[in-house]
Amino acid sequence: MISKINAALDALKYPKQPRGLYEPIKYALEEGGKRVRPRLLLLAYSLYSDDIERAMPAAIGIETYHNFTLLHDDVMDNAEMRRGRPTVHVKWDQNTAILSGDVMLMLALRYVSECRCKRWAELRDVFIQSCIEVGEGQQYDMNFEKRDEVAVDEYLEMIRLKTSVLVACAAKMGAIAANAPEEDCELIYAFAERIGIAFQLQDDYLDVYGDPAVFGKKIGGDILCGKKTYLLISALNRGDEGQRMQLLSLINDKNIGSEDKIKAVTDIYNAIGIPEICKNAIEAYYDDARNLYETLPLPENKKAPLWAWASELMERKK
């Protein structure tokens, strides 16, 4: 599936001119991505219909949109690297990143609109609504970085909007494009949304408690950059006043060594019982997704690939 998606992305024809506009778009869409969203879209489609190629434009559209968000987020976060390569605003410049992103967003809409299906208006509406929600999620994320106090529920809603809504949208678009029953479309959306949240929480968890050999990133990166993760927010909300003060002073301490900072923060997390709290939260979303999966009125052998997708995604970093 992933090679089909990459082939379709490679086959996209961009105008030769203006080069300064289309080269960064091509660059942003090149290789490296896991193609989670288009794969899920095609998978959901294949539960109801065999001619997968018909849904490819929508899959390409959602992947283009996703990469547009990365491009603009990298500008906003001032991130220099993405998938081991310089980001667009570093390789070119900021104006190029803004404008190429804008045009990518329009291209994403064009690709989605090239998906021929009966329920096109529905496909379009879920896509537009999800894109707006992703923007809201990014805004909350930026707001939270400036705030001392963030409630756990606010954080969960932020990651739902910023991350999982688009995964859920991908799944639902596939189902709609294949003309699945309305009830199935909603179930599939809810299922993918829960998995998306579980995945993001697991990402937060593994940053501290993952096996460095398997995780692929250095452990403790979120702690070092003071990122408001589920772990930090839960600890600030559940710790006693002393632990809270200690955490805040550690996070803002620029003199302490990296190893020491990671160890000190992790010790507080452990004392509060954050690993279990986090694992329980992941489990709850995962179980919720499993229940939704069970409810989906399709024969088990037919729908199995959907659960295989969820398991694979959740196992990826363990």
Add this chain to the structure above:
Amino acid sequence: MISKINAALDALKYPKQPRGLYEPIKYALEEGGKRVRPRLLLLAYSLYSDDIERAMPAAIGIETYHNFTLLHDDVMDNAEMRRGRPTVHVKWDQNTAILSGDVMLMLALRYVSECRCKRWAELRDVFIQSCIEVGEGQQYDMNFEKRDEVAVDEYLEMIRLKTSVLVACAAKMGAIAANAPEEDCELIYAFAERIGIAFQLQDDYLDVYGDPAVFGKKIGGDILCGKKTYLLISALNRGDEGQRMQLLSLINDKNIGSEDKIKAVTDIYNAIGIPEICKNAIEAYYDDARNLYETLPLPENKKAPLWAWASELMERKK
């Protein structure tokens, strides 16, 4: 018409949260604009159908898109004021301007998609295509600012893409929404495109040769900021080697007084005959538009508002 459009814009409901996302969008769409595009869209619609309210969502969509381009262009151009008020990236910050703009673009698409009409796919396609072309125009504009040599034809193509395509798109969308014959839609598009180019050339002309009392802006602003206008590009292409060198050194001279610089550049323009060259170019596009208007197979009394729109636009600053 303009008060109806402003009322519809005022009536738009935005979610209360996140405020940092929706307040800048509201701000960017507030008053001040001439609403050229939505007015033209509704006008074109009214040539073929009476129930104007049906086309209002498309009109609101194109105005939202236009204001999104201003918002992001102001970031890219580092512009501090717009319609007498601080720009969004000044009043808030740059990240807010980028993200609010992104969401505005999605909202524009949502509004357009709320326009119920038979030929919705056609409406969508001309809108998406035009938005992409506007992005290409902005890229060429930024490229040109870094280049010494720009051909007159390149400049004309740039202003066609950056400015007139969206005006033409507005007119065509109105005609499509009213289910006008395909041939009429094309004629109306071409007509508005020519007027759009004539208008932009006139804007360049009036910056140097306008009556300051009527023009509303200070004369010579483009000369002082070294902007590559039709006048400057034509002069650099048509002047002899001496005039060319003189122009380039004047444009880059940071020590010469404003009045002296404007006078010296204007003298060269006059010596080369730029005012006539520019007036002829405006006239040619205007005449072309008139011919297209004559060809439009509607009774004169029916189509007269279209020409009245063009005349009003072109008279605006004289």
